[in-house]
Amino acid sequence: MKKLINTPDTLVDEELAGMAAAHADLIRIEAPNVIVRKDAPRQGKVGVISGGGSGHEPMHGGFVGLGMLDAACPGAVFTSPVPDQMLAATKAVSGGAGVLHIVKNYTGDIMNFEIAAELAGAEGIDVEAVVMADDVAVKDSLYTAGRRGVGGTVLAEKIVGAAAEAGADLATVKALCQKVQDNVRSMGMALTSCTVPAAGKPTFDIGDDEMEIGIGIHGEPGRERRKLATADEITEALATPILDDMPFQKGDRVLAFVNGMGGTPLIELYVVFRKLHEIVAGRGITIERNLVGNYITSLEMAGCSITLLKLDDELVRFWDAPVHTPALRWGV
Amino acid sequence: MGITTADLASVLEVFADRIRAAREELTALDSAIGDADHGINMDRGMTAVRELLPGLRDGDAGTLFKQSGMKLISTVGGASGPLYGTLFLRMGTALADAHEVSTEQLAAALRAALEGVVQRGKAVLDDKTMIDAMTPAVEAFEAAADSDLHVALTAAASAAAAGRDRVTPLIARKGRASYLGERSANHQDPGATSTTILFESLRDGLGTSG
Numbered sequence: 039m040k041k042l043i044n045t046p047d048t049l050v051d052e053e054l055a056g057m058a059a060a061h062a063d064l065i066r067i068e069a070p071n072v073i074v075r076k077d078a079p080r081q082g083k084v085g086v087i088s089g090g091g092s093g094h095e096p097m098h099g100g101f102v103g104l105g106m107l108d109a110a111c112p113g114a115v116f117t118s119p120v121p122d123q124m125l126a127a128t129k130a131v132s133g134g135a136g137v138l139h140i141v142k143n144y145t146g147d148i149m150n151f152e153i154a155a156e157l158a159g160a161e162g163i164d165v166e167a168v169v170m171a172d173d174v175a176v177k178d179s180l181y182t183a184g185r186r187g188v189g190g191t192v193l194a195e196k197i198v199g200a201a202a203e204a205g206a207d208l209a210t211v212k213a214l215c216q217k218v219q220d221n222v223r224s225m226g227m228a229l230t231s232c233t234v235p236a237a238g239k240p241t242f243d244i245g246d247d248e249m250e251i252g253i254g255i256h257g258e259p260g261r262e263r264r265k266l267a268t269a270d271e272i273t274e275a276l277a278t279p280i281l282d283d284m285p286f287q288k289g290d291r292v293l294a295f296v297n298g299m300g301g302t303p304l305i306e307l308y309v310v311f312r313k314l315h316e317i318v319a320g321r322g323i324t325i326e327r328n329l330v331g332n333y334i335t336s337l338e339m340a341g342c343s344i345t346l347l348k349l350d351d352e353l354v355r356f357w358d359a360p361v362h363t364p365a366l367r368w369g370v
Numbered sequence: 371m372g373i374t375t376a377d378l379a380s381v382l383e384v385f386a387d388r389i390r391a392a393r394e395e396l397t398a399l400d401s402a403i404g405d406a407d408h409g410i411n412m413d414r415g416m417t418a419v420r421e422l423l424p425g426l427r428d429g430d431a432g433t434l435f436k437q438s439g440m441k442l443i444s445t446v447g448g449a450s451g452p453l454y455g456t457l458f459l460r461m462g463t464a465l466a467d468a469h470e471v472s473t474e475q476l477a478a479a480l481r482a483a484l485e486g487v488v489q490r491g492k493a494v495l496d497d498k499t500m501i502d503a504m505t506p507a508v509e510a511f512e513a514a515a516d517s518d519l520h521v522a523l524t525a526a527a528s529a530a531a532a533g534r535d536r537v538t539p540l541i542a543r544k545g546r547a548s549y550l551g552e553r554s555a556n557h558q559d560p561g562a563t564s565t566t567i568l569f570e571s572l573r574d575g576l577g578t579s580g
Contacts, residue, residue, distance in 0.1 A: 091447075091448075113447045113448075114407070114410075114411070114414075114447055115407070116405050116406070116407055117405075117407050117411055117446075117447040117448045118447045118448050118449070118451075119447055120443060120444050120445065120446070120447045120451060121443060121444070121452075122444045144449075144546065145449040145491070145544065145545045145546065146447065146448035146449035146450070146451070146452070149449060149451075149452035149453070149490060149491070150447065150451065150452055152452075153443065153452060175549075176549045177551065182543065182548040182549060182551070183543075183544055183545055183546070183548045183549070186549065234405075234406050234407060234410075236407070236410045237397055237401070237406050237407070237410065239401075241401050241405070241406045242401065254405075254546070254549060256405040256406075256546070257405065257406065258404060258405050258546050258549060258550070259550060259553065261549075261550070261551060261553070
């Protein structure tokens, strides 16, 4: 294992200390490992928090700030945070208007957030939760844990955060988050594995001439191992199941999000975006907004994911609203 | 004489040792069908529990398990934290204020623990989870509870291992392994494996008492 770290055990703590030093104008770090918006709690504003394992940076901590999250709870690498963190975050951002938990659909995340919501409820804080589950690579059936929460989560955090900033109440913020979930679909792929620092070895073996289609964001193998293909073929292999799933239809307006898994440079992501643009336009669908870059990653994994969100005027308005966080900033 | 809190603390110590020893194996099993952290997370949790044990072994068994469960929930994360945390919390509730535990009481505590894990994780038999090791283990312990404690513990540990192995060929239907569909078949489940270690720790930790 070759990594720019001191020790696996101190990695997350040292990362948070670095973030606090770099972004003291936006965030503060509270025990036990919670990233909180500097001016939280804001009276009368719905608090919006999320959390998950570390290793997906900048998600979620990089999205704490004006117009997005009020707090984020980073767990150990690829491991759900614990209820103590979510409870501390909920209390830190509670301004009397309730708190929304944006939870990605993973068994551990769901159980830990459930326990935290019970504890927060016992302390008199109104908590609602929305579960993000947008990965079309996983069959949503009684025989799986359901679709994974992936790229759609980033878009939900931006849009929901803007609504909360504008003063929407808890029920409205929750319904908006559910609306994003209902209209967003994603799929990812990997060219290489990633190495969990504490494990010290790559999570899976993959040949130089192979790729994994349908990869999750934890290096959990996808559904299919294929021979390596061109960027255009890979884009087609990801875009087609997404477009066919909801399905997206002629005349739809979408936000297209091409995300890097951590080890893929922007030069390659733009090649993917170019082909995605062509495929989507070919179906009579308009890309009205886009996001290209490394926003929900799997450590140093090479690969990408594509997310499409069907837009309407309300979603466009909240997407365009000002945001000022360590990782996303516009309109301010 | 029944099982003392100190005996049960020894079980947790044995469990912590065995999880430490199996750390790489559990993580390797989890790499194949999960997210490569089960051994790491369980070891972090049980290391924290081990530090509590000296302060708990002279108290009642309920407090021992409650404190251990809370510690796991606040240190492990993932799915294992809430599941093993709930397992121990329910044992703690069942054994509240008990300084000496009979075989029947232990059976009732294990049954309550199983019900708690099912409730929290919403898994059923054959989903290929820790439930598949825990259910036959609890049933075997109950069936043998009126005989010798060691016989019952041995039956439970064997049943857990058999349950773990029985579901290896199956397709996982819960947790991250379920995302793999058919590719999860013929991989040993990490959760069923750590649960088997728990019942083996019960057998070996209580082997000489009761």
